[in-house]
Amino acid sequence: MAVPSWLDKKYGSKVRAGLWLVSVVGEGNIFTKGQLREAFPDVSQIDRRVRDLRDHGWQIDTRREDESLHLDEQRFVKKGAEVWLPGQGKSPKEKTGLTAAQRSKVMAGDSFLCRSCGIGAGESFGDGGQDAQLDVARRQVVLPDGTKETQLVTECNRCRVGGRARQVDLSRMLSSLEGFTPLERDVFRGWLKADRRDPSPLERLWGEYRTLPEEARDTVRDAVQDMDK
Numbered sequence: 289m290a291v292p293s294w295l296d297k298k299y300g301s302k303v304r305a306g307l308w309l310v311s312v313v314g315e316g317n318i319f320t321k322g323q324l325r326e327a328f329p330d331v332s333q334i335d336r337r338v339r340d341l342r343d344h345g346w347q348i349d350t351r352r353e354d355e356s357l358h359l360d361e362q363r364f365v366k367k368g369a370e371v372w373l374p375g376q377g378k379s380p381k382e383k384t385g386l387t388a389a390q391r392s393k394v395m396a397g398d399s400f401l402c403r404s405c406g407i408g409a410g411e412s413f414g415d416g417g418q419d420a421q422l423d424v425a426r427r428q429v430v431l432p433d434g435t436k437e438t439q440l441v442t443e444c445n446r447c448r449v450g451g452r453a454r455q456v457d458l459s460r461m462l463s464s465l466e467g468f469t470p471l472e473r474d475v476f477r478g479w480l481k482a483d484r485r486d487p488s489p490l491e492r493l494w495g496e497y498r499t500l501p502e503e504a505r506d507t508v509r510d511a512v513q514d515m516d517k
Contacts (some may be wrong), residue, residue: 292372294327301328302337303372306346309338309364320360338362344369344376353449355418386424386440394424394440399483404447406484413446420444428455432462 292299294307308327313319321335328334342348345368351357371377386394401408402422409422425443430436465473479485487495497508 291370299372300337300377301331301334302340303377304328305334305337306341306367306371309341309346309348310367313364315364315366318357318361318363321362322360341368341371344371349449351418352421352423352445355445390440391424395422395442398442401442402444402447403441404443407444418445420446423448430455430457430459432459434459 291307291310294304294311296304299307305324305328308324309319312327324334324338331337338348347365347368349357349363349365351359351361354363357363369376400422402420407413407420409420411420413420422442422444424440425448426438427441428436429439465476468476497505500508
């Protein structure tokens with residue numbers, strides 16, 4: 289089905305911005321703030337209208353989510369709701385915007401660490417890339433009674449990109465805990481109290497091994513096979 293023209297001013301600026309992304313930029317491609325403003329010279333807050341599209345399921349990444357981008361670049365990753373259709377462009381009940389106080393409260397509750405990988409703000413990922421930046425993400429949680437709710441969690445810029453559709457099932461987690469021995473649950477309680485679990489040297493070595501290229505993994509595998517002969 290053909291989409292309307294993004295030049296048609298009978299549509300609002302948010303809808304026209306979405307049509308421009310679909311018709312001119314295309315999914316997966318990069319656009320700059322300058323290109324956006326050149327396309328909409330008569331709209332003073334066109335950047336905000338593009339951000340508003342995220343409330344409708346559109347994925348538009350900045351450098352915060354995709355460190356390969358320059359500061360003035362954004363990537364149109366995926367189209368969401370077709371906001372130019374009747375009823376689709378209505379503002380959702382749940383807004384994605386958070387106040388600075390709300391963000392600070394969530395991050396403080398998460399000890400200012402990414403809850404997916406454990407890295408802190410400004411820490412290095414160890415690969416020579418951009419240092420970690422923390423933000424607040426929304427996570428779908430299935431409660432023990434089967435109901436779903438959206439909860440806030442702190443994540444780094446890398447984990448947010450890979451975990452947008454992540455959902456947590458608390459019933460499954462609690463069921464798994466019931467299957468452990470009392471000793472195993474005591475160990476788990478210790479991790480909960482400390483809010484951390486330090487990996488053993490062997491686990492750290494395994495994690496490092498998993499990052500190696502195939503040929504390097506083969507070299508390590510062969511060397512380990514020969515060690516106890």
